[in-house]
Structure formats: structure tokens, C-alpha cells
Amino acid sequence: MGTKRSCYSLGEDLIVEILSRLPVKSLMRFSCVSKEWYSLTRNSYLINIHLHRADSNLSLLTHEYDRDKRFNTDPKFGISMLGDEAADLVSIDLPILSNSSKFTNIVGSSNGLVCLVARVKKKRRKFMDSAEIIIWNPVTKQFRSLPKPVLEENFHRFDRPTLGFGFSDDNTDDYKLVNIFHKQVQVFTRSTNSWREVEGKGYPSCKYCYGDFWVSLKGVLYWSARTDRSKGRFVLSFNLRDEVFHVIQLPSGNYWYSRLLLWKNSLAIVSRNQVWAAKTDDSDESGDNNKIVWTKQFSIDFSISRCEEVFGIWKDQVLIRRHISRYDRLYLYDPITKERGKLLRKPDEKNYYGYGQLVNYVESLALV
């Protein structure tokens, strides 16, 4: 065997095959190898292959700390990544914004990009005036601030719009945001870098749309909503591809929580200690609104029922949140064996007190 190479160069296809198996950190470093490699790592061909190889069992977990109730200050916002076999929590650095805005919540996460909202806390400010919408890739650490939608003036000034984010299909090139504010619906597309009013076909004009507990599945966004305080809850969906809303009714007779989940790749919802999942009824072929059937998937044996609740799903385990004393803890729970598993490590901040959102995440090279 020779030790010096004297053969031909590998073709670009093969280089892409090899690169698609490298971690993002290595790929960012190798952007320096040559101008061609720089383009390769920012090209949607490699980005898509790399994305499809990535571990899709990761989640991002938000938590709050340093809230001082006496002075009514907003809590600080922290974020961790939950992943791997051991369900370890790894703290992630949020982007540093130049003004004094603080992040408040995650509006969406898809194909490796995370959409966050940050606000400068000033009393008596209209929401959109003080908010910033940021698109962030946690693993390439790139982020940018998006242009903001213009909201109609004639509504209560402190109302919050509902924002949604996602990719309309598997292609990682073009993402969209949707902004719902009373009757007004607007969509932002990355390719145009601007907002436009849309018809909002199928939108039922709900007064309460619980924007924090969204889920996103196969290019469709879901929120739980009510048309009015007195009316029952339903699920509102928005298809990012055709920009159409649908209302998904929930079975009557149960008390449904506003938190939506994903269970075994289906939309799911919680009723006290039960998790129910949605399935399309294939026997009904009429129209564009396939009938959805809800079935109970499992019940949970809470050990301290008044202090525990379903927080989210991670892989095929349930995360149970327990409110005790000064802060929340999370436990893993296996719905089949009904065994209580690992207690998640508490976030590092000194005055941590509670968890916010759990969202699906995957590492990718997607461009902001």
C-alpha cells in the first residue's frame, strides 16, 4: 500500500455524501476550506440531505427565572436542549440582542430554525411596537430580526397577536410566518422578506388563541382556541402551503387543556390525566376537510394529582410537571409500563422557578 495519495479527486456528489454526515460545528469550520466548500455548506442540496440524517428526537425547553413578584418585573427567559438517550438538559446561549429586548417565548421551530419573540418591557405599549421577531439557528448560531407586520389600530391596545412559523414542505429554502390578530391574517415569506394580507380562508375569528402551545406537523400549524370565553375549545389549524384555516372540533363532555402535543406523529391533546390523539377518518372522502376522529391513547397515574400535569411528550415518554414549593420539576413517565422515570436536572439559574414550553427541534444548517 502506498502512503502518498496518487489518485483522482472525489466527485462533488461523494463530497456532499461525506459532508452530510458531519456535525454542524465541523461544517461551519470547513466553510474555510475553500470558496466551493463554503457554497456547498450553504446550498439547499446539502442542507436537505443533512437535515434528513439528523436526529429528530431533540426538544427545546424554555424556562423562566428571576421574576420578582414584588416589583412586577418580567421573568428572564432561558432555554435548554433535551436530547439523547439520557434525557440530559444542555443549556443553550440565546442570541444577544443589541437593544434591551428580552426573549419571551418560542413561536415556532421547524427544520432547525427557531422563531422567537423578544420584547422591550415598557408599560402601556402596543404589542407589536415593543416586540421583535427573531429567526435563529441555535447550532450555526446565526440569527436575524424580521420586518414586523403592521397591525390594524382599532383593537384593544394590549392585545397580543398569535404568531406561527414553519416550512410549508420539506424544502428548507422558504419558511413562512403567519400573524393572526382579530380578523386580520398576514403571511410572511422568507423569499419576499415581507408581510402580505391574506384572505384567511376558513378563519373563524376566535378571541382566544393560545399561541404558546402550538404544534407543527407536516407543514400544518395547530393552536387551541375559543371563539369566546363562554364557548368550548377547538383546535385551529393553518396549512402553510395553501394558507387555509380549518377548525377541528373536540369531543364534547371532556375538559380539554390548552396545551397541544405530538404523540406518535399525530396531533394530541390533554384532558386532565388522559392524552387523546387525532386521526383522519379515511372512510370520509368528501370535500377538503377530512373528518378527524379523536381516540384516547392512555391515562396517567399522577402520584400527587393536584400538583402534577402533563407538560409534553419526549420520544414516546410523557414529561410530567410537578409544581411543588418554589419551582417546577419535570419527570419522565412511560405511559405503557406506567413507570416513573428520570427526574430532569433543574436549570442552572439561581432563581429558576418554572418551565414554559417544550418544542420539537432538529439540528440543521438551514439559513436564517
Add this chain to the structure above:
Amino acid sequence: MKKISVRTSDGQEFELEENLAMESATIKTSLDAFSRDDIILLPNVNSWEMVKIIEFFTKVQELETKFGVKFMEKKEGRFLEAFQAEFDKDLSDDNLYCLLWTVDYLGIEVLLENLCHLMAERTKNKTVESCRNLFGVQHDYTPEEEAEIREDYSWAFEGPEIEE
């Protein structure tokens, strides 16, 4: 089992089992065009590479039986780890590179995936210079341009895992 004869660039002849030979799209095309009794000439393949390929192929078959994985299925982590453990120590970076080229030339899909995985593992912790050498890539950035990237992604250049 029928044997197919091939001759490598340095004149050495090998007798391959038919099922191995047929895994090479290049050899298969030759066989379809010519008589199976002829020796197939492989002027782009060295004898050491052919020896390695035969070794690899045998090992992949063994591991597939052991892990119950079929050809063309997505290879699980344990399978890839076992493959890597077997072959990693014997091959220098340059030899692995050449072997990868040859397996690609011969069109042996089933080995290509394993070798790409091996190559990725070798590459991932390299420095930029080391990576350029391995892939034979021309350095075409000006010092200023390179410095800018290094600054923008400074976190990607730091870490105990990066080889010197």
C-alpha cells in the same frame, strides 16, 4: 458459485465470487456487454484496493447477518461502529480516500455508505488545513477573507475534540 476474473492496474488477477462482482455496477455493465469467460480489466483499481474490497465485502456480510440488517437498509449505529472498529486502524487517511474513490468508480453501493461514514468520522475533528490536504482542495481565500470567517464562527474553531 461462478467466479468472475478481474485484472487490476498492476497486472494482478483476482477471482471474485459472482455475487460480489455483481454488486459492482461497473463490473456488471462489463459482464452484460462481454462474455463472462473474459477477464475484466480494471485499470483504475490497484491490487491492494481489490484485496481490501474483498475483505470489506466479507465483513459487511458477516455484520449484516450478525445485526440482522439487509443490504440497502439504513445502517444502524452499532453496525457502523462495528464496521469502523474492524477497518479503521489499518487504513491511513490517504488510503481511505483512494479506496473511497475506487469503490465509487466500481459502483459498489453497499460499501460506499460504510466508507462514507468512515471518512466522515475521520474528517469531523480535523483542522481546516488538515481537511484541505486530505481532500486535495485548493486554498482560494485571501488571508482577510479567511480571517473574517474564522471570526464569525470562532466557536467552531475551538474545542478539545479538534485534532492538532
